[in-house]
Amino acid sequence: MSETPLRADAARNRELLLDSAVRLFAARGPDAPLEDVAAAAGVGVATLYRRFPTREDLLLAVADRKMDAYEQVLRTAQAIADPWTAFASYVENFCAAQAADGRLADILTMVFPAAREFEARRMALYNGYLALVRDAQAAGALRADYSPEDLPVLLMANAGVLRATAETAPGAWKRFVAYMLQAFCASHQREDLPPAPTPRQMMRSMQQVTACHGRSAPDAR
Known part of the structure; x- marks a missing residue:
């Protein structure tokens, strides 16, 4: 079964979170607080966990x-x-x-x-x-x-x-x-x-x- 495409806003939030994670992980390492990743992306922590339920999911992305x-x-x-x-x-x-x-x-x-x-x-x-x-x-x-x-x-x-x-x-x-x-x-x-x-x-x-x-x-x- 194929994955359901993300809505435009959900897809945008995912890319913002990834951009933020790339920057923070590059500067501070993979243990950087996920709350900081969400804040830098301009979204709430709940949004981060909807897109990436675990740190490993975010690291993989x-x-x-x-x-x-x-x-x-x-x-x-x-x-x-x-x-x-x-x-x-x-x-x-x-x-x-x-x-x-x-x-x-x-x-x-x-x-x-x-x-x-x-x-x-x-x-x-x-x-x-x-x-x-x-x-x-x-x-x-x-x-x-x-x-x-x-x-x-x-x-x-x-x-x-x-x-x-x-x-x-x-x-x-x-x-x-x-x-x-x-x-x-x-x-x-x-x-x-x-x-x-x-x-x-x-x-x-x-x-x-x-x-x-x-x-x-x-x-x-």
């Missing part, structure tokens, strides 16, 4: 909006003919989106490992990324020992850089990512690397981050 942006990063890379430039574009733009997210990056870490609603989109994004990796390696531009799991490690490290430099050196992440791309480039390869984490290890790492967020979060009403 915010993450869904952010997934749109990450899918655009992939489409931009896929439109580039040169395999290395396409791969580098994906990494740079993904990290740029992460930088623009502020503390929304915490939401993506919290939501994606567990939310089945995102499985198809996440896998399509991942498979598109894998194709970029294969093409760049086949062209001899990306070092042969690069592992797809190196990107999640880079994103975790970049999240730390962003948190540490957000107020004092907000562009520091760009230099860090440029250094990493040089390390990934086959022409800069100097020596063999230690083994990359396995996909299972990376998933468990992300779940551990999620668990830590859950232990430190206040009442999620």
Whole structure:
């Protein structure tokens, strides 16, 4: 059975709440009081709970909006003919989106490992990324020992850089990512690397981050 479309005013309120949640969560993290989200949207708390009965529902909706942006990063890379430039574009733009997210990056870490609603989109994004990796390696531009799991490690490290430099050196992440791309480039390869984490290890790492967020979060009403 298809969902009943929202009335115009209900749809407008939903978008106002999402806009507000994106701004507040980016600035204050996913534990920002939902009352503040409603106030910033100019609606009552009861309206928020009608649209999003739980904090998780709101986090999922915010993450869904952010997934749109990450899918655009992939489409931009896929439109580039040169395999290395396409791969580098994906990494740079993904990290740029992460930088623009502020503390929304915490939401993506919290939501994606567990939310089945995102499985198809996440896998399509991942498979598109894998194709970029294969093409760049086949062209001899990306070092042969690069592992797809190196990107999640880079994103975790970049999240730390962003948190540490957000107020004092907000562009520091760009230099860090440029250094990493040089390390990934086959022409800069100097020596063999230690083994990359396995996909299972990376998933468990992300779940551990999620668990830590859950232990430190206040009442999620």
